[in-house]
Each structure stands twice: as structure tokens, then as C-alpha cells.
Ligand SMILES: Cc1cc2nc3c(=O)[nH]c(=O)nc-3n(C[C@H](O)[C@H](O)[C@H](O)COP(=O)(O)OP(=O)(O)OC[C@H]3O[C@@H](n4cnc5c(N)ncnc54)[C@H](O)[C@@H]3O)c2cc1C
């Protein structure tokens with residue numbers, strides 16, 4: 001069971017949230033090639049380790065926000081609002097992922 | 102290889118089952134192969150077997166980081182069926198079911214295929230309409246499928262509660278669907294491939310690829326480098342991780358899919374029953390245990406364990422359908438990491454890196470696909486051109502937009 005700290009409501013159970021996939025890169029410009037659009041629309045990093053992802057507190061405040069989570073241990077390292085800068089988590093990468101196997 | 106037969110089993114039994122020879126040679130990795138298959142699950146092993154059997158390519162190694170079948174092949178709920186919606190899926194999964202029907206003979210290994218039928222339930226008038234449409238599509242694809250009334254369902258599955266909170270409005274059945282024994286599929290392919298000269302290496306993890314001028318020339322492993330003319334990635338939930346080591350991004354999200362078994366019971370359920378809407382499916386094994394599954398945990402995961410909220414949801418749905426099962430105890434619960442694509446259709450064929458092939462995106466339903474997956478991948482590698490049955494399953498569909506949105510595959514996860 002995940003416990004997710006909603007930046008608006010505080011810690012709540014996983015059951016109150018909806019997962020929105022990886023926090024995406026910038027939308028390509030309209031003149032981008034099919035390959036660029038395909039990469040943006042469908043391809044994912046899907047890392048075994050730290051990931052930036054979107055969640056919606058759908059049975060609470062109904063706000064979308066971003067979570068930095070480790071995909072083996074499921075530990076949540078940071079939560080930030082839409083429009084806020086990504087927290088610097090680069091130093092965490094690797095070691096934790098290794099520990100998770 | 103000595104074939105298994107009634108007389109060999111009897112002979113060994115009389116000698117107390119001592120000194121059975123190993124089923125496959127567990128070998129040290131060599132220095133170079135025509136084909137290296139990464140991943141010793143059903144798809145990797147079947148690909149190696151058909152390379153040897155159908156194409157005479159026997160200088161093949163299957164490299165498995167753990168033990169054979171220790172991935173999703175040995176963790177799945179064994180549902181085998183071909184009742185898919187789109188013609189491409191139907192043709193491919195029907196070929197797979199046909200191969201399953203002859204697999205025990207072909208491999209000389211009893212995979213215990215039991216075609217007990219698979220029954221899909223509808224709980225409202227509207228779902229019933231959708232199921233009728235699905236049934237029609239399946240029949241147009243030339244695959245057996247029959248709509249059943251609630252009364253017929255009640256006769257087939259007496260323990261099912263037809264007037265529950267989600268009353269049963271009807272359903273449809275593919276009678277040739279059923280279950281088989283997953284370990285036997287992995288071991289049977291390994292043994293038959295090994296007998297044809299394929300090298301099967303366990304405890305050998307591929308950590309990277311040697312790429313020269315856009316073409317793969319070998320792999321690095323925890324047991325040294327191995328040269329290869331061609332390499333095929335068959336690693337299910339780890340497809341993205343390995344693809345990244347070859348510099349590729351793929352349209353896959355890895356998620357945990359869980360399953361569980363009850364304590365053993367006397368025979369009480371002789372079809373597979375599933376409800377796409379309340380999200381559970383159940384069958385009874387020959388040992389008497391109920392095998393129960395549902396959907397995948399709803400977020401990206403490489404943790405090979407399932408979350409409790411979904412487990413509760415699956416069991417609540419089961420008890421809703423079968424109140425009598427509420428008294429059972431669960432014996433085990435586990436999960437596998439499944440590789441989910443945006444359209445729930447697998448990704449099979451060449452990659453942008455030369456000589457590198459992928460068989461992945463099997464998601465929650467690739468066990469039933471193992472024989473045809475292996476057969477068509479072997480063809481694709483041998484001819485360096487996609488087998489006609491999988492021509493539409495390539496990575497390029499995400500660029501052309503020709504997705505195969507197989508809702509019938511994803512209605513419930515098996
Ligand atoms: C709980 C559950 C229930 C399911 N139920 C059904 C069902 O009822 N019917 C159905 O059709 N499908 C079902 N599936 C899906 C099915 O199990 C899979 O799609 C199928 O087994 C995939 O086979 P595979 O050979 O591609 O993968 P796997 O069997 O997972 O094999 C991949 C192998 O690759 C190895 N590997 C990974 N990385 C490396 C590396 N770097 N180097 C070397 N080896 C590596 C792994 O150890 C693993 O053994 C279910 C899955 C789960 C988890």
C-alpha cells in the first residue's frame with residue numbers, strides 16, 4: 001500500500017489517488033516529425049529506479065501533482081506541484097535503485 | 102535425449118525414480134553464437150526451440166539471469182484462449198492455441214492442456230450487448246465462441262451466484278479455451294531445445310550490448326562477453342531496461358500483476374470464469390487449488406510483489422460471484438512484472454538497432470502466446486523479415502499510427 005503525501009491535503013492512502021503515468025517532457029512543436037511525435041506520445045523511460053510521475057488526488061482535492069518515486073522500493077522521495085521546478089534528486093539515483101535489486 | 106513414455110516412467114518408478122537424467126544440459130556460456138536469446142522464459146525458450154527445429158539454426162544460446170521460467174512464465178495463471186477481437190490478434194492467438202493443442206506430443210512433455218472452456222460474464226444489459234458484439238467478431242474470425250443465457254451459465258457453474266449485487270445477465274464461452282501447466286511449458290521447451298543442440302545458460306545476466314556501426318555484434322554478461330550474429334530480447338517486464346542499454350526507448354510501462362491460490366478443494370469448478378467488469382477470474386487446478394487473478398496494480402513498478410488494495414478488490418469480487426468461497430484460506434499470493442504497451446498488443450520484430458530483435462510487450466496475457474510467439478520470432482530472426490502473422494506487431498506501428506487496440510486482451514488481465 002502506498003501512502004502518498006498530497007501537496008494540498010497531506011498523507012493519504014493509495015486508494016484515493018489515480019496514477020497518471022510519467023511526467024512527460026515538453027510537447028513537441030507542431031512541425032515535429034512522426035518519429036518525434038511517436039516518441040513523445042508513446043515511448044517511456046520506464047526506469048527501474050527513480051521516476052517523476054503524475055498523480056491525481058481524485059477522491060480528495062482532485063488536483064494533479066508530481067511525485068518522485070523509486071519503482072522497486074516504492075519509496076516516495078519528493079512531491080511537487082504542477083508548475084514548480086523539479087526537485088534535484090540526481091544525487092539519489094543509482095544507489096537506491098541498486099538497493100532495491 | 103531419451104523420450105518420456107509410459108514404459109520409461111514405469112521403468113524409473115520401479116527403480117524408485119533414482120537417477121533420472123537432467124531434462125536439459127545446463128551449460129557454461131560459449132564465446133560466440135549465431136543467435137543469443139536474452140531471457141529464459143517461455144518466449145525465449147520457444148524462440149530458441151523453433152530456431153533449431155524449423156530453421157536448423159542450432160548454434161543458439163538462451164541466457165537467463167535467474168532460473169528458467171522464474172519470470173512471468175512461472176508466475177502466471179495459465180489461461181489459454183484465442184477469443185480476441187481484431188483479425189490480427191485472432192489469427193496469431195488462434196495459431197498459438199493450435200500449437201498448444203499439439204504441444205505435449207511435439208515436445209514429448211506433458212503440458213497438461215485442459216480445454217475446459219473459458220466463460221466471460223456480463224452483469225448488465227449493456228455489457229451483454231458488448232459481449233454479443235465481441236462474440237460476433239470472434240466468430241467472424243473463425244474462432245469458436247457461444248453466447249450463454251443465465252440459465253445455461255447456472256447449469257455450467259452451479260456455485261456461481263447469479264443474483265448478486267452484480268447480477269449475471271449472460272456471458273459467452275470459448276470451449277477450446279482453458280489452462281495448462283506453466284512450468285511444464287518452460288521446461289518442455291528447454292528440454293526439447295537442448296536436445297536439438299541449443300545451449301541453455303542459467304545465472305547469466307545480460308548487462309549490455311556491443312553495437313558497432315548501428316548493429317549488434319554481441320552481449321556483455323556477468324560471465325563475460327559473448328559474440329552473436331543476432332540477438333533477441335525476451336525479458337518481459339525488463340524490456341525497457343534492456344532496450345535502454347542498446348540506446349532505445351520503447352512504449353512500455355512495467356507494472357506488477359498479482360495472483361493467488363486458495364487451499365486445495367475437491368473439484369467444484371470445471372471452467373475458467375471471468376468477469377471483466379468486477380475484475381476477477383478464477384479456475385481450479387488439478388491439485389484442487391483455486392487460482393485467482395485480476396488486474397495489474399495501477400502504477401509503474403519493478404517490485405515483484407502485489408499491493409494489498411488490489412488483492413482485496415480481487416477477493417471481494419470473487420466472493421461476490423462465489424459466496425461459498427468466502428470460507429477458504431489463501432495459501433499463496435505473488436506478483437510478476439508485466440510489460441504493458443499502449444494498445445495492449447505485443448511488440449515483436451526488428452528494432453532500429455541492426456541484428457537486434459525484440460519480443461515483448463506481452464503484458465498480462467503472453468503465456469497463451471508462447472508457442473506462436475516462439476514460432477514467429479524464430480522465423481523473423483531466421484529470415485530477417487517479420488513472419489506474416491506478426492507483421493502488424495512491429496515497433497513501427499507507433500509511428501504509423503496503426504495500433505491494434507485489443508480491448509479483448511485487456512478486459513481482464515490474463
Ligand atoms: C500474475 C500473472 C498472471 C498472468 N496470467 C496470464 C494468463 O492467465 N494467461 C496468459 O496468457 N498470460 C498471463 N500472464 C502473462 C504471462 O505470464 C507473460 O506475458 C509471459 O509469461 C511472458 O513470457 P516471457 O517469456 O516474455 O517472460 P518471462 O517468463 O518473464 O521471462 C523473461 C525472463 O528474462 C529474464 N531476464 C530479465 N532480464 C534479464 C537479463 N538482463 N539477462 C538475462 N535474463 C534476463 C527473467 O529472469 C525472466 O526469466 C500473467 C502474468 C502474471 C504476472
Ligand SMILES: [Zn+2]
Nearest residue numbers: 006009057061
Ligand atoms: Zn489532495
